[in-house]
Amino acid sequence: MKVLYFAWLKEKTGLSSEDVDLPNGVTDVSGFVAWLQGRGDGYADAFGDASIVRVAVNQEHVEMSHPLSNGDEVAFFPPVTGG
């Protein structure tokens, strides 16, 4: 999967994007977030309060319960503030 981070999620993880294989046993976004939280301090900080993180899968806004599969583009970001 291609994983993208925007705004303060990018700053906290220190990454704008990375390629990650869907971890064993992970089937949806919330499972993937739980897995990311265990990957180090930057991730733990970025996903410390997952309730304020928004997610898009394949460039569509989705809920944390959305299923994931290899080949998906997953993006994490704060609530949008454009306009």
Add this chain to the structure above:
Amino acid sequence: MKVLYFAWLKEKTGLSSEDVDLPNGVTDVSGFVAWLQGRGDGYADAFGDASIVRVAVNQEHVEMSHPLSNGDEVAFFPPVTGG
């Protein structure tokens, strides 16, 4: 009084403005309209259906019951259609 006519009231009366002394016994706009209706065919035509005529006294929209006195500027026109 200065009396002004706009749009089709101007065309029907054939006048854009005229000076008229407040007729004896006339105290408000509706009395004045009744008096105008008797002044000739053009006026009768213009004021044939007074319910569709709008009036301003001293450049403010008013009702037909508005009082009149010499020195007033009275304007008659159809409902406005600008914008």
Add this chain to the structure above:
Amino acid sequence: MIRVQEDDFDPGLELERLSAGNHGIGGVCSFIGLVRDIADDEQVSAMTLEHYPGMTQKQLEAIEKEAHARWPLDATLIIHRYGRLEAGARIVFVATASAHRDAAFEACHFLMDWLKTKAPFWKKETTEAGDQWVEAKDSDEQATRRWNKT
């Protein structure tokens, strides 16, 4: 600001001026009214706008003042043309600047609705069948009433 004029205007220039030098403005809403080439299924080639000069300025100022009383506005502009205007020509321009987008949107809509029923302008359409005065629409009266304070 109010301008009643025969000449055309430049919306880009007016928008630029409206917010120039005031960085507290977060949004500018504007509306341009144009001469449509169709009315009641008839082809309209041009329109002639008549107005009541002494009253127009006064009425538009009163309408503008009302908008400032209702919304927090940094600046407003109303330009209304009169005379003969071809199909596609600009008739009216209303612009509102505010710190807040809702105030800008609502005040601009309000100004258009109010001037449609309160500003002394009359339109005559030129069609193949001849010239005819445009009749006021009930929908404009209704649009004005939605701004009545409750």
Add this chain to the structure above:
Amino acid sequence: MIRVQEDDFDPGLELERLSAGNHGIGGVCSFIGLVRDIADDEQVSAMTLEHYPGMTQKQLEAIEKEAHARWPLDATLIIHRYGRLEAGARIVFVATASAHRDAAFEACHFLMDWLKTKAPFWKKETTEAGDQWVEAKDSDEQATRRWNKT
């Protein structure tokens, strides 16, 4: 039409283009969003807008399509900038053209409200106290919800 760009734009030119050649258009409503120099009582000198390129175009197209489904519109335009923008700079431009003024007003307001909560842009403010990410406002969520179909 959708444009996502770093460069500034010319509202007058865009408005001119939007209605050019279509004399069935009776009104053009537009909104310009500007960088305010004040936020939460702090002086803001500039803003930096980040976005999600792959998703932005797609989301804005979906929002524009929704507006066309809801109102009779002849043309619409959304321009959104990204990158560093100084106080007073233009951020966003939305314009709607319709035969009817209410449709133009409502669709323009709708487009702004929806893009505020659905288009993937993030603002970082530069203040004397340092840089900080702008937090999303509940009022924007509420503004979006008022367009929910009932």
